[in-house]
Amino acid sequence: MESERIQLVPPAMCWVEPVLEAVCAHRDTLSVFLPWVPHHQTIEQATQAMREAIDNFEHQRGELRFFIIRKSDARLLGVVGLILKDPAVPLCEIGYWLRSDEVGKGYITEAVARVEQYALEHLNAERLEIIAAATNLRSRAVAERCGYRLEARLEKARRLPAGQLDDTVIYCKHR
Template identity: 40%
Template sequence: MPDPLLFPVPPSIETPRLLLRSFRVEDAPVLHEALTESIVELRRHLGFLSWVAEEQTLQSAEVRCRKAEANFLLRTDLPFLAFKKGSGRLIGSMGLHRTDWTLPKTELGYWLRSGETGKGFASEGVIALTTWALNVFGAQRVELITDEQNLGSRAVAERCGFGLEGIMHNVMRAPDGSLRNSCVYARLPSAA
């Protein structure tokens, strides 16, 4: 496997309706707006993530953008912002996370702003990133891990050809402190 820093990860990927583009610091205002609109829903299923749990401010959005931009360049994380073509509206974020460059494998994660769910954008972006990961990056495994109670994300995984491999019990805490389960989905090259 080549040095990850030299691997040609595209700064943007297009789908019929979306532009997936790496973060830039100047995206902070639109990111803040999308997060503020969606934070209640995000905390319901992703409250265990530090950036979701923290207070949402313009400054925290700027920090998130700077970290995402740096991580992308260093290839320690490959996050993209998802913009609707035509309007340029930020509708969420999708990315390849916890990548093991030696296997290689990666985990696909995403969130959509509350006003853009149910329109097929998540599936469109997930298919684009999965296709890139399997066919260009050469991933031998793409995982998608979601809260067992997040029926929307589970439906996206299944629509995009991910198979449920199992349920991990008591692996995260909900915002109310209760223990939650995670569903582990995966796609392999043979399923591409």
């Protein structure tokens, strides 16, 4: 999958070190909303996470991760994932993260559009969700730019990695 500027590639062992480098370099901004960041600090942890991502992709279960690669220089920008939540619906949740020095350039908006297309065409998704902390304004802006409708706000429904309570917002789009 690709757009004019980016390519989305499935997990592979060649991405272990670039992902680890990106997570470590942008740990301060990523860890505000992503609880897995503290568990992604060593090459061993990154390798294990990649093995799980490859297995999930091969068996089409759990979370299907796609690595966002800028075409002009092959730089790993971040990850966009499809969490396969309920195959009976079918329902998928879209999640994403990006290097903080690449935020605001439209890369995640492009990636969400491509992964959404994949979910509709290859997984026959009927419902897509983007779920975020209410205070994660950048993530919410992506959902809104991509045409997702704010469906619910769950008060005090999550604890952020730093410990404070936050509301959860659910954006959705139907086929």
